[in-house]
Amino acid sequence: MKTYFRLFIAIFAVLVLTVSAFAQTADMPSGSGTLGDPYLVATLNNLYWITQNSGEWSKVYKQTADIDATTSSSWDSGEGFSPVGNYATPFTGSYDGQTYKITGLYINRPTDNVGLFGYVSSAIVKNINLENVNIAGGDVAGGLIGYQINGTVSNCSSTGGISSAPIYAGGLIGSQSGGTVGNCYSEVSIGAESGICFGGLIGRHANGNVSNCYSTGSVNAGVNIGGLIGEQDGGTISNCYSTGSVAGDIFLGKNIGGLIGYQTSFATVIESYSTGGVQGTSASLGGLIGCQENSAAIDCYSTSYVSGRNFCIGGLIGLQLGGTAIQCYSANSYVGYKGYIGGLIGEQGGTVSDCYSRSPIKSTYDYGAGGLIGYRDSGTVSNCYSTGYIDGNGVFIGGLMGWGRAVSNCFWDIETSGKSSSAGGTGESTTAMKTQSTFTDVGWDFTIWNMEEGTNNGYPYLKWQDIPLPVELISFCVSAIHSGAILNWKTATEVNNYGFEIERRGISSELLRQEAVMSNWEKVGFVSGSGTSSAPKEYTFTDANLASGRYAYRLNQIDRNGAFKYSQSSEIEVGLVPKELTLSQNYPNPFNPSTTIEFTVPEDGRASLKIYNTIGQLVATAFDGDVKAGYIQKVTFIASHLSSGVYFSRLEYNGKPLLRKILLIK
Secondary structure, eight states, X not given: OHHHHHHHHHHHHHHHHHHHHHSOOOOOOBSOSSSSSOEEEOSHHXXXXXXXXXXXXXXXXXXXXXXXXXXXXXXXXXXXXXXXXXSSSOBOSEEEOTTOEEEOOEEEOSSSSBSSEEEEESOEEESOEEEEEEEEOSSEXXXXXXXXXXXXXXXXXXXEEEEOOSXXXXXXXXXXXXSEEESOEEEEEEEOSOOSEEESSEEEEESSEEESOEEOSOEEESSSEESXXXXXXXXXXXXXXXXXXXXXXXXXXXXXXXXXXXXXSSOEEESOEEOSOEEEXXXXXXXXXXXXXXXXXXXXXXXXXXXXEEEEEESSEEEEESOEEXXXXXXXXXXXXXXEEESSEEEEOSEEESOEEOOOEEESSSEEEESSEEEEOSSEEESOEEOOOEEOOSTEEESSEEEOSOOBSOEEEHHHHOOSOOSSSEEEOHHHHTOTHHHHTTXXXXXXXXXXXXXXXXXXXXXXXXXXXXXXXXXXXXXXXXXXXXXXXXXXXXXXXXXXXXXXEEEEEEXXXXXXXXXXXXXXXXXXXXXXXXXXXXXXXXXXXXXXXXXXXXXXXXXXXXOEEEOOOEEEEESOOOOXXXXXXXXXXXXXXXXXEEEEOSSSEEEEEEEEETTSOEEEEEEEEEEOTTSXXXXXXXXXXXXXXXXXXXXXXXXXXXXXXEEEOO
């Protein structure tokens, strides 16, 4: 009998300890909640105390340690963490995470406005890093904030997943009205059977400003879906980007954009871009914006893959209703699939000026497809061009425009497009399209445009694309290794350099006329920068376990203030090549300011590639390191610090030199 009693006591003790381990305990943080003596949040129990004391939601908080919130999944019979702030009693105070992390936050509640903070009004939320959030339920859901009105959010991030919010959902904020969001990012993936406004960063943004932000998570929902913002209802978005894939619900999926799903109420997006794939079965799909109504896109671009099974599909904007696109471009790998398809805009009804598209398109419908615009309903189009190949035949399929009204001073390339006719514009040969007088003769403003051999494949490009990197990149080399690639790059100086995102995309051997068929750019790694430095810095990154094939790589250099800029891309072929010592002629040649130099070596060893002037002085070292035989070594040499003239590239391997003349023309 005693044995059974002891066993009962032992089991009871284990149960008590187990329950205690997962029970919520409210520990009041130290401090008094004032600006001079803030509450110091160091534990999950401190966080729980905040949720239970709504009378303190106007106070000042500072987080002082990383917090593991994974046990919140067992709270309140599985409903998890209770958000700080609600409609009746909003959070109106200040919370400074001081860059500490909160990991594993779990919420599964049917109530409105869920997130770490449920409802925020005129509050300050900053420096919070959420990792692996798991959030479901509620009409409005965000990783950090469910609903915000007139608040300030800065230097915050979130990763993880959100599901089942029927109205608004965002990786960082579900919905916000007024206020500002700056220097934030989200890697949260969002998926739901339906939804009205879903965005990788913010579900619905009404007025206010969003700047220096990005999102990389996938978004899969219903109506008004964007890689960054589902619906932008007024306000300004500046210097932001999205790289995640965006897909619409099979029944509802309309207004789907790589960056913004639906842009309305005189909203503005400026100096922003998108690269993630966009897919949907309903109308209005765009690489940057799904549907633009009485709003503006300025100095923006998209390289997204865009595919839809209905109408109004564009490389930049799907459907434009009284909006404006100024100095924008699209260079998508594919735009299609049904009708009203344009390399830049599917159906246009606003103002388009000083824009271009190099996107190939495919139409399976014989109505409204063009290299720039598919169907032009109203508005004006001036000083634009297109070059992409058009796969489709029908009455209203044209090189520049499928159907519509007259355009002003616009062109298309009849050779690369495969089309000799268009509803508007002037068709020219590839040679003419790469000749500046073709455009200046009709009044194009070359304080807006620029042309240089080797840039944009010789076609005109926008002057803002010339903005220099805050980091001076002097070399970028991609070398193939067995089943992988090694990237090496060097900087001369750096200013506020947060780091480099490494992006890769596969390039198939198939060609779509003049344009190669490419996959979307995807982030494959990150290398931290050196902040601010006047001394040269060297970096390396290895991308392993690749299948045989051709790949392109580029660097996305990111400032500490959230600004970003891409480097030129460099391509490699993963696979064996003859084992011999070779130095290829650089391309392009002449060049300005960068060129690519390839070489191979007969055996594994050390090689150097140096640049000399005509009197034999060493002016730059493009590469100096170990190389493997049987692979092409590809070096990008950037000569922004050199003056025009003749130079020599000299490869030295095992005491054997090879020399090539190169020509820099500025």
